[in-house]
Amino acid sequence: MNDFTYYMPTRVFWGEGCLARQGDAISRYGTRALVVTGKTSARASGAMDDIAGALDRNGIPFAVFDEVEANPSIETARRAGAAARSFDADFILAAGGGSPLDAGKAAAVLAGNECADDDLFSGNFPNPVLPVIAIPTTAGTGSEATPYSILTDTAKKTKRNLKSDRLFPVLAFLDPRYTFSLSREATASTAIDALTHALEGYLSTRATPASDMFALRSMALLGPALTKLSASAPGREDRENYLYASFLAGCVIAQTGTTVLHAMGYHLTIFHGVEHGRANGLLLVPYLRHVMAAQLGRVREVLDTLGCGDLAGLGRMLGPLMKRDVNLADGQIDEYARIAVQSPSAVCTLPPPTAGDIRAMYRDAVGMKKIRKDE
Ligand SMILES: [Fe+2]
Numbered sequence: 001m002n003d004f005t006y007y008m009p010t011r012v013f014w015g016e017g018c019l020a021r022q023g024d025a026i027s028r029y030g031t032r033a034l035v036v037t038g039k040t041s042a043r044a045s046g047a048m049d050d051i052a053g054a055l056d057r058n059g060i061p062f063a064v065f066d067e068v069e070a071n072p073s074i075e076t077a078r079r080a081g082a083a084a085r086s087f088d089a090d091f092i093l094a095a096g097g098g099s100p101l102d103a104g105k106a107a108a109v110l111a112g113n114e115c116a117d118d119d120l121f122s123g124n125f126p127n128p129v130l131p132v133i134a135i136p137t138t139a140g141t142g143s144e145a146t147p148y149s150i151l152t153d154t155a156k157k158t159k160r161n162l163k164s165d166r167l168f169p170v171l172a173f174l175d176p177r178y179t180f181s182l183s184r185e186a187t188a189s190t191a192i193d194a195l196t197h198a199l200e201g202y203l204s205t206r207a208t209p210a211s212d213m214f215a216l217r218s219m220a221l222l223g224p225a226l227t228k229l230s231a232s233a234p235g236r237e238d239r240e241n242y243l244y245a246s247f248l249a250g251c252v253i254a255q256t257g258t259t260v261l262h263a264m265g266y267h268l269t270i271f272h273g274v275e276h277g278r279a280n281g282l283l284l285v286p287y288l289r290h291v292m293a294a295q296l297g298r299v300r301e302v303l304d305t306l307g308c309g310d311l312a313g314l315g316r317m318l319g320p321l322m323k324r325d326v327n328l329a330d331g332q333i334d335e336y337a338r339i340a341v342q343s344p345s346a347v348c349t350l351p352p353p354t355a356g357d358i359r360a361m362y363r364d365a366v367g368m369k370k371i372r373k374d375e
Helices: 018-029 047-057 074-087 098-110 117-121 184-203 209-229 236-256 260-272 276-306 311-321 330-340 344-348 355-371
Strands: 011-014 033-036 062-065 091-096 132-136 148-153 158-163 171-174
Touching: 011 018, 018 047, 018 091, 018 132, 018 171, 033 047, 033 074, 033 098, 047 091, 062 074, 074 098, 074 148, 091 098, 098 117, 098 132, 098 148, 098 158, 117 158, 158 260, 171 236, 184 209, 184 236, 184 260, 184 276, 184 311, 209 236, 209 276, 209 311, 260 276, 260 330, 260 344, 260 355, 276 311, 276 355, 330 355
Parallel strands: 011 171, 033 062, 033 091, 091 132, 132 171
Antiparallel strands: 148 158
16 A cells, blocks of 8 residues: 555534534634625525524624625635634634635635735745634535635636645534525536545545545445436435535545546636536546546446446436536637646646647537537
8 A cells, every 4th residue: 555644634513403512612713703605505504593593602703704606706705804804703604605615714814814816825824824614505515624725816717726734624514404405406516526526536646545435435425316316306315415425525635636627627617607516527428538548447446336337327327417518619628728737636637638638528528418408
C-alpha cells in the first residue's frame, strides 16, 4: 500500500432533529453569529427555524445575510464577509445548498482578511478565519466535509477554488428532513454532483485506500437511488441515502479533489446555465471512456458498484435525469478545452488529458443528447 494522509476535522452530527438535540455545541464558538444563506432553501426546508431556535436557546444574537445566489460570486462572498465584520460575528452558520455553504466559508476568511482576489485564492490570508458551522439543505455538494469554497469570478468568467484546511467547518449538522422539500429536479442534479465527487475521487491520481472506502460506499448508495429516481419521487429512506452519500463523497474530495470532469463542467454552468450536477452528468460517459484507457479495471469497479453494467447502462441511468440539450460550437469547445486543460484538477486525471482529449470529450457529450429525453 502506498503512503497516504487522511484529514477531515469536522465534527458531524447526523439525524432528524440533530440541531434541536445537539445544537448547544455551537455555543463554544462565540457569542455572536452571522447566518449566511440564500433566499429560500434554508427557510423552506425548516432549517432556519431550527437555527434560530438553537441560537436563541444559547443566548447568541445573530444577523442574517441571505443574499447568496447560485454559483456565488466573489463579490457576494465579500459582502457576506463585510456583514460578519460589521456585526462583529464570532462564527458563521452557513445554511443551504452548496452555494451558501461555499459563500459562508469564504466570508469566514474575508471577515478578518481584506485581501485581493489572488491572495485569497492562493491561501495568502494571514489573519484568523472565523469558525464555520455547516447545515446543508441539499444532498450534493459535500461542502460540509471539505476545505473548499468554489466561487465565480465574474470578471474572468470562471470558477475559482479557495482551498485551505482552515475552511473545514468545525461542526456540521446533517438532518435529512431539510432535503425533504427538494424537487425531483434539484434532487437529481445535486445527487449527480455527489456521484461525480465519489467517482472522480476514486479515479483520481490522488485516491487513497481511505478515500476509496468512502467513494465505494457513496457510489453503492447513489447508483440504485438514481435509477429509482427516474421512475418515482424519493421517499424518506432515499433522502437519507442521498444526504449520507453526499457527505461521504465530500469526505472523498476532501482528500483527492476533483478531476478534469469538474473543470469541463464549469463551462457548461457559467456559459450555458446548466446546473452544476447536470453539467457533470452530461460529460460523465465520455469522461469515463477517456479514463478507461488507463484504468479499465477501476472504471469497471465503478460501473459495477453503481449497478450500471457498462457505459451504455450508465447513459441509460443518467439520460432521463438530464433536462435539456447543450449544443456547443467548435469555437466554444476549443476555448473551453484550452482553459480546462490548464486546470489544477486536470493533472489529477489519469490518463492526463491533452486539449485534444478534452475537445473529444465535449464533442462526445453533444452526441449523448440522442439518448436524453426532452424537457
Ligand atoms: Fe461538484
